[in-house]
Amino acid sequence: MDIFDIIKERFKGKQSLEGIQEDFLWEQISNELDQEEGKAPPLLRSKWPYLALLILLLGMGSLYCWYTDIQPEGLNPSAQAEDSPTQHSPKHSSYEDSEKESKPFTITNSSLSKNVTPLDNSNVSDVPSTTNKDVAVEMGQQTSFTPLSAEHMGKPKTSINETRNEQTLSENANWDTPALIQNESNPELEQAINTVQSPIIEKETTAVAIKEKPNYIPSITQIPYLALNNNPMPVSIQQVNVKTPKEPTLKHWEFGFHIGADLALLKYDQHSQIDGLQEEIDGSHHSELGYQMGFKAQWHHGDQFFLQSGISLIESQTEFFYISESATTMQRPGSSDPTNRVPAIAKRKVLNDNKFRHLSIPLEIGKGFRLNPKWSLGSSAGLGLNYFVGQKGKSVDQDFMIAEFSRHNTHPTPYRNFFLSYQISPYVGYDVSRNVSLQLSPQFRYQQHGSSPLYGLKHHAFGTGLNLNIMYQF
Amino acid sequence: MIITNDTINLCKARDRAAQKQLYRKMVPYLNVVCRRYLHDDSYISDILQEVFIQIFTKIAQFDPERGAFKNWAIKISVNACLKHNQKHAKENLQELVLPLHEKKVNPYVLQKYSDEDLMNFLRQMPTAYFQVFSLYVIDGFDHKEIAEMLEINDSLSRKRLSRAKAWIEKKTSVSEWAKVSGNRSF
Incomplete structure (x- = not known):
């Protein structure tokens, strides 16, 4: 007889109630079945449908935020100009007047000049920049140098004085064009600090991880078998050191x-x-x-x-880099008279x-x-x-x-x-x-x-x- | 132990009397099965409760054409025990490399043990071998079914069965017995 047959014969179909209380166990099972039947369907009991719903809601919220513009009151240039002109400060009003008359400060290659210059300061100033680290000066002979008309020179363009921003700009400015002179004595030609952009930076994150750590079992001592009956079965005791996951x-x-x-x-x-x-x-x-x-x-x-x-x-x-543009004067080309000056626009690239x-x-x-x-x-x-x-x-x-x-x-x-x-x-x-x-x-x-x-x-x-x-x- | 289709159909309809009848017929058998696979017998009541809850809640999935109800219930029981063992794992599998067919088997040794002693003896073999051995020899599953239950492949199931047999042969060989018992021999 094969050893497998011996064991199979011993245990096949064996039944026993040893170790359990049959009636008490059935009561437990019956009670739990009652609770199970009163619960929600299995799908709703799982956490995955709720997780999927959360992701769906977040996705929809993201799309909603993405396609919804925030238009704060007073920030729309055209609306402000038309609907609430009295809100403009005097300095801006005079600047707008001059623009309407002659438009002398049109600055090519500057997106801001198209919109910000003719509008009030609030829009111009909205543009964020950052800490100035370096300054270079560009004198745009063809694109950024525009003589101003006499009547324009006679009108103040801005009334911004002694701001920290001006200090920063003047300290960092490197006026490397000899013909270009900062206007310090003529208050009528203040710098028109039209700016630009700002990088908005981002963000974020997280990392991930999973793991199943190894289990270091110092030793396993197999249970010595047999003190049973009168015929104990000798089994060697093994000290096994294993290192398994x-x-x-x-x-x-x-x-x-x-x-x-x-x-x-x-x-x-x-x-x-x-x-x-x-x-x-x-x-x-x-x-x-x-x-x-x-x-x-x-x-x-x-x-x-x-x-x-x-x-x-x-x-x-x-x-x-953002390009800062300012109004100034320069000696008229071809003239030897230092007082013969014409308005000019200076452009600077500022590293931020x-x-x-x-x-x-x-x-x-x-x-x-x-x-x-x-x-x-x-x-x-x-x-x-x-x-x-x-x-x-x-x-x-x-x-x-x-x-x-x-x-x-x-x-x-x-x-x-x-x-x-x-x-x-x-x-x-x-x-x-x-x-x-x-x-x-x-x-x-x-x-x-x-x-x-x-x-x-x-x-x-x-x-x-x-x-x-x-x-x-x- | 005969489970009729009528009983099964009534259980599918959540008839509590039929469920109780099924429970009374199955619990002695599943008690033995679960005890065989559980590492710690003290959990037997909890495991049996979990097994019967699964049986009654999943009985709609049982297809009589695909096999006997008893085998289906055994699969649920074995899986529940294996999951429980895994969750409360304090033991580790150990690779016991044994030379196959090194010693002759002496069936007489096994025949002298009581059922409990014999089971205690068998459970000393590495867990992975014992699971395959028990499922194949005692519960009558084939290697394909065992592979599905243990999430291994067929060849590994065969290999573990062979090693389980080698382990038993080594432990019951005449020479081993004589070596330990000294002056006793068969």
């Missing part, structure tokens, strides 16, 4: 923090109040390295899937930094698998809810003052307070110990900024990051 716990939490670099590539989609600004901004800026750091929590369900959330502080940075901070709260779903007891691979993807914290660089505000935009300011900012991002984060994980793992996680995200309160500016950004995650499994 930990069998994944179906549900568990992992917590950790991450830090890394961030790079955001900006793309401006639309500007509702200044024509041509979008193209000018897009062509003038380039991204620089920022950083991101924060905490994250993962809830693992099963041996592969997990949900991830947390909070991250992300600072993105953009470096860009613009740092944009925001908090990001991601909600991601991920999947991972283990390469061996130490290494793992995986990826997660999902949405991020982002909250604008502040702009670290400087900008020109509505009053031509250098200003920092933050959530604490009372006036509107050129950045939307909330925006969404879509992100995916693959990772490579290495288990340092039973509970601690390191993960290197690149991140790719798409940020969608809706219309901002100050400019109605829409833009989006492609962000990349590289994070080092340290996770602890509970």
